[in-house]
Amino acid sequence: MIRVVLPVGLSTLAGTGREIQIDVPGEVTTHAVLDAVEQEYPVLRGTIRDHQTQQRRPFIRFFACEQDFSNESTDTRLPDAVASGREPLLIVGAIAGG
Amino acid sequence: MAGVRVLVGTRKGAFILTSDESRKEWDVAGPHFAGWDIYHMKGSPVDPNRIYVSQSMGWFGQTIQRSDDGGKSWEAVGNEFTYDGVPGTHQWYDGTEHPWEFTRVWHLEPSLTDPDTVYAGVEDAALFKSTDGGHTWSELSGLRTHATADGWMPGAGGMCLHSIIIDPTNQDRIYVAISAAGTFRTDDGGTIWRPVNTGLSSTHIPDPDADVGHCVHSIAMHPGKPETLYMQKHWDIMRTDDSATTWHEVSGNVPSDFGFPIEVHAHEPETIYVVPITSDMEHYPPDGKLRVYRSRTGGNEWEPLTNGLPQEHCYVNVLRDAMSIDSLDSCGVYVGTTGGQVYVSPDSGDTWQAIVRDLPSVMSVEVQTLK
Numbered sequence: 516m517i518r519v520v521l522p523v524g525l526s527t528l529a530g531t532g533r534e535i536q537i538d539v540p541g542e543v544t545t546h547a548v549l550d551a552v553e554q555e556y557p558v559l560r561g562t563i564r565d566h567q568t569q570q571r572r573p574f575i576r577f578f579a580c581e582q583d584f585s586n587e588s589t590d591t592r593l594p595d596a597v598a599s600g601r602e603p604l605l606i607v608g609a610i611a612g613g
Numbered sequence: 614m615a616g617v618r619v620l621v622g623t624r625k626g627a628f629i630l631t632s633d634e635s636r637k638e639w640d641v642a643g644p645h646f647a648g649w650d651i652y653h654m655k656g657s658p659v660d661p662n663r664i665y666v667s668q669s670m671g672w673f674g675q676t677i678q679r680s681d682d683g684g685k686s687w688e689a690v691g692n693e694f695t696y697d698g699v700p701g702t703h704q705w706y707d708g709t710e711h712p713w714e715f716t717r718v719w720h721l722e723p724s725l726t727d728p729d730t731v732y733a734g735v736e737d738a739a740l741f742k743s744t745d746g747g748h749t750w751s752e753l754s755g756l757r758t759h760a761t762a763d764g765w766m767p768g769a770g771g772m773c774l775h776s777i778i779i780d781p782t783n784q785d786r787i788y789v790a791i792s793a794a795g796t797f798r799t800d801d802g803g804t805i806w807r808p809v810n811t812g813l814s815s816t817h818i819p820d821p822d823a824d825v826g827h828c829v830h831s832i833a834m835h836p837g838k839p840e841t842l843y844m845q846k847h848w849d850i851m852r853t854d855d856s857a858t859t860w861h862e863v864s865g866n867v868p869s870d871f872g873f874p875i876e877v878h879a880h881e882p883e884t885i886y887v888v889p890i891t892s893d894m895e896h897y898p899p900d901g902k903l904r905v906y907r908s909r910t911g912g913n914e915w916e917p918l919t920n921g922l923p924q925e926h927c928y929v930n931v932l933r934d935a936m937s938i939d940s941l942d943s944c945g946v947y948v949g950t951t952g953g954q955v956y957v958s959p960d961s962g963d964t965w966q967a968i969v970r971d972l973p974s975v976m977s978v979e980v981q982t983l984k
Contacts, residue, residue, distance in 0.1 A: 524648060524673055528689065558689040562673040566693045574672040608672040 517548055518603035525563070525606070529556040534603060543598040545577055546589035563606060578605040617939045618683065618981040619947060620664065621955055622651030625973035627666060629684045632968075636945055636959040639968045645687065646678065653720050653934055653977045660728040661981050665747060667718040667733070675717050677733075677747050690747035694718070694735055697754035703737065704766045713737045713757070720934065722777035725784060734774035738765065738791040740803065753803035756789065761808060761825045768792040768828050768847075775933055776829070780856075781836045788832060788842065788857060793817075795827035796844070798857055812853070812860030813846060830873045831933040835882035843885050843912070845875040845933075850887055852912050863912020868899045874936035878961060879944040883911040886938075886946060886962065888931040896951075897928035905936075905948060907962045921965030922956060929954070934977035941982055949975030 516536040526533050539551045546569075553560045564571050569589070571577070577584040580594045580602050596602035619630040626644030649668045657663040666678040666687070675694065678687045694715045705711035716736040724730035729746040739757045741750040756762075756774075765772060776790035785802040788809075795810040808824045818826040828847035835841065844851040844860065848871050851860040864870035869889040878884035887906050891899045898904060902924045904917040929952035939945040946958045953972040958965045 522672070524670060527647075528673070528676065558676070561675070561692045567695060572672065572674060 516600050517543060517551070517597065518600055519548060519552060520603045520605045522606060522608040524608060525559060528562065529558055531556070536600075543593050544590050545584055545587070545593065545604070548593070548604055549589070574609045576605075576607040576609050578607055579603070615941060616983045617941065617945060618656070618661070618983055619937075619955065619957075619968070620654040620656065620684070620977075620979045620981065621949055621972065621975060622654050622666075622934075622977035623953070623973035623975050624650055627651040627654055627668075628969070628972060630955065630968050634941055636941075636957055637966075641969055642684070644973075645684070649676075650717075651976065652717060653979070655721050655723055655979045656981045657723040657728040657731075658725055659723075661983060663723070663728040663746075665721045665723060665731050667721055669717040675715075677718065677721075679747050691743065691749050694733070694739075694741055694750050695752070696739060696757065697752040698758075700757075701763065703763055703772065706767065710763075713739075715739075716771060719773045719775045720777055722779065725779055725781055732777050732779075732787075734777050734789060736771045736773040737767075738772045738774040738794060740774055740777070740789055742803065753799075755799070755804045756797060756806045759797070759806055759808070761794070765791065765794040765825060776832050778832060778834050778842070780834075780839045782839050786839075786856070788834075790829040790832050790844075792830070793828035793847075794825050796829050796832060796857055809853075809857035810860070811858065812862075813851065814849070815847065817847070831875050833875045833877050833885070835877040838882040841882065841911070843875050843877060845872050845887055847871065847893060850875065850912060863908070865908070865913035865915055867906050867915050868904075872931075873933040874931060874948075876936050876938050876946070879938050879940035881909070881944075884909045884961070885912065886936065887915075888936065888948065890930060896930040901925055901927050903927045903929065903950070905946065905958075905962055905965075918958070918962040918965070920963060921958070921967075927952075932976055934979075935975050937978045937980040939980045939982045945980065947978050947980055949978040951975065 616633040621628040626647045628643035652667045654666040662683040664680040668676045700713035702710035718733045720734040722732040733741040740753045778788040780786035797806045798809045813827045814821045815827045830845045850864045852863045853860045872890045876886045903922045906915040929950035935949040949955045951974045955968045
């Protein structure tokens with residue numbers, strides 16, 4: 516199981532805790548994880564990435580194992596620690612304000 | 614027992630205020646959708662327990678919520694607003710061409726006859742329609758592809774379609790207003806649109822009398838007199854008596870004819886309400902006094918309504934969707950402010966009291982009359 520930590524706004528919207536666990540078939544990439552998240556929680560479609568272009572929304576960030584994957588290709592393999600469930604993929608609402 | 618349900622959208626969630634016919638004691642529920650921008654919420658006139666909510670946030674985009682039990686429980690429905698075809702461009706602030714981009718839903722207008730049909734006015738300006746209770750949305754693209762559309766420009770708040778009025782005697786006739794393009798009308802349910810801005814004059818555009826480019830802030834109609842509409846423009850209060858074919862100014866003696874909302878009394882089609890704001894730079898009431906102005910003559914002659922409203926040191930704004938009326942025998946008038954107050958007058962504006970004083974900044978107020 517892949518562990519995903521959602522920002523508060525989205526965990527409230529989805530009616531989950533901050534961390535969800537999800538099956539991701541095949542290679543564990545950001546794209547594959549988001550597909551699985553949206554399949555399990557359709558209410559999150561369009562809230563993390565654009566419905567049409569699949570582009571990350573501007574104020575969303577993807578962190579894992581203390582690395583920033585936000586601007587990597589979403590087809591990049593996530594670290595083994597994420598694929599094995601030892602570490603979560605963090606979906607983060609960026610700081611915006613002062 | 615008769616009563617009212619007031620749907621309040623704020624910068625940090627939704628609140629539902631309920632009272633009986635006296636409108637003296639209030640129950641306050643919320644926040645629903647805590648932390649989210651609630652641009653608008655409105656109930657179906659056919660089934661008052663069906664309520665639609667526009668929930669959005671810069672981080673997470675748009676969600677539409679729906680209740681079928683008067684706001685006790687909610688279901689997130691469809692949030693995919695895709696422009697029809699290749700969206701093209703419109704003018705940006707600097708005069709360059711800017712791609713049409715969906716940002717949020719400003720206004721939801723349920724059908725007058727079918728609780729599953731609802732219209733959504735969005736930014737960048739377009740009109741969408743759902744016929745399945747908000748699960749799926751289709752653009753009525755004849756509006757956005759109007760020959761003038763590539764010249765529409767956003768106002769400071771974005772290029773938003775914020776007002777939707779359905780003619781109760783002919784539901785194929787729909788009026789919308791866009792900042793800053795103006796007012797448009799369809800007579801065929803949304804396929805063909807035409808700008809209906811003759812008589813408007815706006816000094817912020819090169820040709821003050823142009824067909825489009827006007828910053829209309831809100832429009833209102835009494836259902837018993839659908840050929841007459843009232844408009845609060847960026848500056849000027851306007852009136853039409855020929856279904857928006859021509860407009861004339863009725864600002865009269867208001868202390869400022871700048872403002873955002875305009876409403877019509879539930880039982881008196883010639884009684885209208887505005888909230889004068891000092892100027893487009895000073896978004897607060899003149900002289901620090903919150904005064905709703907009422908005209909019983911369809912405009913031109915206005916009287917200030919002050920009893921119960923703050924008359925010193927008041928520097929709040931009342932946004933375009935933040936005034937509403939109920940249709941109880943003694944018509945109620947409701948005003949929500951950017952300072953978080955919601956005021957009610959249960960007697961057509963003669964006296965006012967605060968229902969709540971410390972909500973987040975109020976963006977919209979809609980009242981359901983429950984009989």
